[in-house]
Amino acid sequence: MTTIHDLKLGSNTLEVLEVILKSLEAFPDEIAKLDLSKFTKIASDIDKSYQNVQTTQKNVTAMKEAISQTKRLIDEIKSQMDNKLNTFNADFLSTKEIKEVILQTQSAINGVKRQIDAIKSGFDSSYAEFNTKKEKFDKKSTEVNQNLANFNAKKDDFTNMANEANRQITNLQGMVENATNSLTELLNNVNSSVDTANTKKDNLDASIQTANTTKQELEVIARNTENLVNNAADELKNRISTAVNEKVSSVTGVLKNEILTQTDEKLNLKANQATTYTKTEVDSKLGLKADKSTTYTKAETNNLLNTKLAVATYNTDKATFATKTELNTKSNSNAVVNLTGNQTIAGVKTFSAPPVSARNPTANNQVANKAYVDSVGNAKVALTKYNSEVLIPLTANLVWSVGTTGKSGASKHFNSIDLAINEALKYRQTPSKYIDLYLTSDITVPSQLYYYGVDLKHLRIQGGRSASNAGFKIIAGANLNANRSDRYIFYFERSHTPIFVGVTFKGNWVPNTTPRPTGMKAGAKADNGIRVSNGSYLQTSECRFENLNNATLITYNSKACLYGSISSIENCNVGVFTHDNTNVIVHNTTILNTNIAVKSHALARVYLYRGSISKCSLGLEVRYGGNISTNGTTLALQTDATNKNTSDANVAYSAVTNHGIIFKN
Structure with a gap:
C-alpha cells in the first residue's frame, strides 16, 4: 500500500x-x-x-x-x-x-x-x-x-x-x-x-x-x-x-x-446615426400611429359623417354635441352602476337609507326584506329559551316605546313590536320591577309573532286604552291566514306572555253576510287574536278584541286571566275558546255581537265573574266534559228583543250532561 x-x-x-x-x-x-x-x-x-x-x-x-x-x-x-x-x-x-x-x-x-x-x-x-x-x-x-x-x-x-x-x-x-x-x-x-x-x-x-x-x-x-x-x-x-x-x-x-x-472602416460605409432612426425608434414612432387596416382615412370619415349628420345641422347645432375632452371626463359604462342588467359590484357600499325590495328572496345568497324575515322568523322559528342565570336582572322600572314616534322619557324606542319583545327577553324580573312598553301609534303585524319557552311576565305592553281614551291597536295583517287557518297575532307555547294593558287587537272577521266589507273575511281564513298552548300563561287587562275569528284560544294545560272593567270582545266568531285541561278566568268582560261567546271543551274549566254576554248567537257552550261557572255574569233576557242572545247555553244550567256542566249563580 x-x-x-x-x-x-x-x-x-x-x-x-x-x-x-x-x-x-x-x-x-x-x-x-x-x-x-x-x-x-x-x-x-x-x-x-x-x-x-x-x-x-x-x-x-x-x-x-x-x-x-x-x-x-x-x-x-x-x-x-x-x-x-x-x-x-x-x-x-x-x-x-x-x-x-x-x-x-x-x-x-x-x-x-x-x-x-x-x-x-x-x-x-x-x-x-x-x-x-x-x-x-x-x-x-x-x-x-x-x-x-x-x-x-x-x-x-x-x-x-x-x-x-x-x-x-x-x-x-x-x-x-x-x-x-x-x-x-x-x-x-x-x-x-x-x-x-x-x-x-x-x-x-x-x-x-x-x-x-x-x-x-x-x-x-x-x-x-x-x-x-x-x-x-x-x-x-x-x-x-x-x-x-x-x-x-x-x-x-x-x-x-x-x-x-x-469594423470602423465598415461602419463608415453605413448611414449617419445622427440622421437615421434606429429600429427601436422606428418601432416606437410607429406605435403612436393608427393601424391603417382599422382606421378610416379623412375621405372615409367625411363620407361617414355626411351619412349621419348633415353639415348644416352640425354647423348650427354642434353646441349640443359633446367634445372629445368632455367625453373623456365621463365614466365608461362598465365602471358605473346601470339601472338594468346584471353586474358584480366590489368593495363595501354604505347606504344612507335601507335598500327597498318588494320581492321575497328565493336563493340562499339573496338579501331578505323585513316582511319576509318577520313572516319566516315568527311563523317557523321559536325564540331560544333564555337562561335566567345569564339574563340582566331588572333593578329599576324601565320605560320603552314602539311606534312611529318615541315617547317622552322612554330610554329606548323601537320601530317594530317584535324587536322590542326580543330586547325584553334579555332581562329577568325582580320583585315589583317591570318594563313598560308604550305603543305610540297603531301597530300592524304582517305575520304571526311566535314565541316558545319564554318568560315575559316582567314586560307590560301598554296600549293606553281607558274609559275616556280609545288607545292604540295591534292590528293583524290583512292576509294573516291567506293560505292557512291557524295564524294568530300572538302565539305562545310553554311561555309566560307579556301583560297586555289597554291594548286593542283587531282582525278582518265579519259574519258571513253580503255584501261583505272590502278586505273582511268570514270563517277560518280570517285573522285570530292570541293563542297560548302547552302550559302557557296569558294575562290581559282592559283589552279589547274585535273582528277576529278566535279572539282568544287557550289550550293544553294552559291558564289565562282576562281582566278589566272595560275589557270587551266584540264582533268576533268566538270570544273565549278553551280546551284540554285548561283554566281560564274571564273577569268583568263584555262579550257582544259574537257568534259564540265562550266555548269550553275537553275538561277545560272557565270561570266567568261579572261581565255580560249579549247579542250573541250562542252565549255558552260546553262539550266533551267542559266546565263553565258563572258568578254575577249577566246574560241578556230572552224577552229583550234588542240585546238577547239567540241561545244563552247549549245545555241546562247546573245539570250534569253528556256535554258537560254550566254552573250559574
Whole structure:
C-alpha cells in the first residue's frame, strides 16, 4: 500500500502534461478565428517565432525522454525489489520457527509487488496516452505553423510563452528528479528493512517489531512523497493556467483593436446615426400611429359623417354635441352602476337609507326584506329559551316605546313590536320591577309573532286604552291566514306572555253576510287574536278584541286571566275558546255581537265573574266534559228583543250532561 502512494507521481506528472497540452491546443483555435490577411509584412519575425515553437517541441521531446528514463528507473527499482524479496524469502524459509511470519510477510510483499505491477501497467498506459497526445500536439503544431505564416506583431508574446514553457518543463524535470530520488530512497529503506530482518531472524519477536517499524517508516515516506508531488503538480497547474490566460488575454486585446479598426472602416460605409432612426425608434414612432387596416382615412370619415349628420345641422347645432375632452371626463359604462342588467359590484357600499325590495328572496345568497324575515322568523322559528342565570336582572322600572314616534322619557324606542319583545327577553324580573312598553301609534303585524319557552311576565305592553281614551291597536295583517287557518297575532307555547294593558287587537272577521266589507273575511281564513298552548300563561287587562275569528284560544294545560272593567270582545266568531285541561278566568268582560261567546271543551274549566254576554248567537257552550261557572255574569233576557242572545247555553244550567256542566249563580 505504501509503494502505491509513492508511485502516484507518474500519474500526477501526466496530468500536468495534459494541462500543458490543452493550454497549447487552445491557441490554434483562437488564432484560426482571426483575420490575418493584413499581417504579411513581418513574415521573417514569424519565422523566428516558429523556431521558438520548434524549440518548445524539442523541450517537450526531452521531457518525454525524461519520463521514459523515469519509467526505466521504476523498472530497475522493481527488479531490485524483486531480487531483495527473493533473497528475503530464501532466508526466511530456512527458519522453521518463523515460517508462519515469513509467509504472512511474503504475502504482504507480494501484494505490494502486484500493486507495483499494476502501477507500472498504468504508467505504461499513461505513457502510450502521452505519445498519442504528442502526436495530436505535433499535428496541432503543424497547423499553428501554417497559421503563423500570416501572423505578425505577436512574436514577443510567443517568445515569452515559449520561455515560460521551457521554465515549466525545467520545473517538471526537477519534480521528476525529486520523484526519482524519493523512489531511490524508498528502495534503500526497503533494502535496509530486509537486511534488518535477516540479521534478526533468530529472534522472532525482534524480527516482527523491526518489520512493523519498517512498515511505519515506509508509510511516512509515502505520505511525504505523495504530498510533495501533489503540491508541486497543483502549483505547476496554477502557474501554467495563469500564464496561458494572461497571454490569451493579451493576444485577444490586440486582435480586438485590429477588429475594431476594420469594423470602423465598415461602419463608415453605413448611414449617419445622427440622421437615421434606429429600429427601436422606428418601432416606437410607429406605435403612436393608427393601424391603417382599422382606421378610416379623412375621405372615409367625411363620407361617414355626411351619412349621419348633415353639415348644416352640425354647423348650427354642434353646441349640443359633446367634445372629445368632455367625453373623456365621463365614466365608461362598465365602471358605473346601470339601472338594468346584471353586474358584480366590489368593495363595501354604505347606504344612507335601507335598500327597498318588494320581492321575497328565493336563493340562499339573496338579501331578505323585513316582511319576509318577520313572516319566516315568527311563523317557523321559536325564540331560544333564555337562561335566567345569564339574563340582566331588572333593578329599576324601565320605560320603552314602539311606534312611529318615541315617547317622552322612554330610554329606548323601537320601530317594530317584535324587536322590542326580543330586547325584553334579555332581562329577568325582580320583585315589583317591570318594563313598560308604550305603543305610540297603531301597530300592524304582517305575520304571526311566535314565541316558545319564554318568560315575559316582567314586560307590560301598554296600549293606553281607558274609559275616556280609545288607545292604540295591534292590528293583524290583512292576509294573516291567506293560505292557512291557524295564524294568530300572538302565539305562545310553554311561555309566560307579556301583560297586555289597554291594548286593542283587531282582525278582518265579519259574519258571513253580503255584501261583505272590502278586505273582511268570514270563517277560518280570517285573522285570530292570541293563542297560548302547552302550559302557557296569558294575562290581559282592559283589552279589547274585535273582528277576529278566535279572539282568544287557550289550550293544553294552559291558564289565562282576562281582566278589566272595560275589557270587551266584540264582533268576533268566538270570544273565549278553551280546551284540554285548561283554566281560564274571564273577569268583568263584555262579550257582544259574537257568534259564540265562550266555548269550553275537553275538561277545560272557565270561570266567568261579572261581565255580560249579549247579542250573541250562542252565549255558552260546553262539550266533551267542559266546565263553565258563572258568578254575577249577566246574560241578556230572552224577552229583550234588542240585546238577547239567540241561545244563552247549549245545555241546562247546573245539570250534569253528556256535554258537560254550566254552573250559574
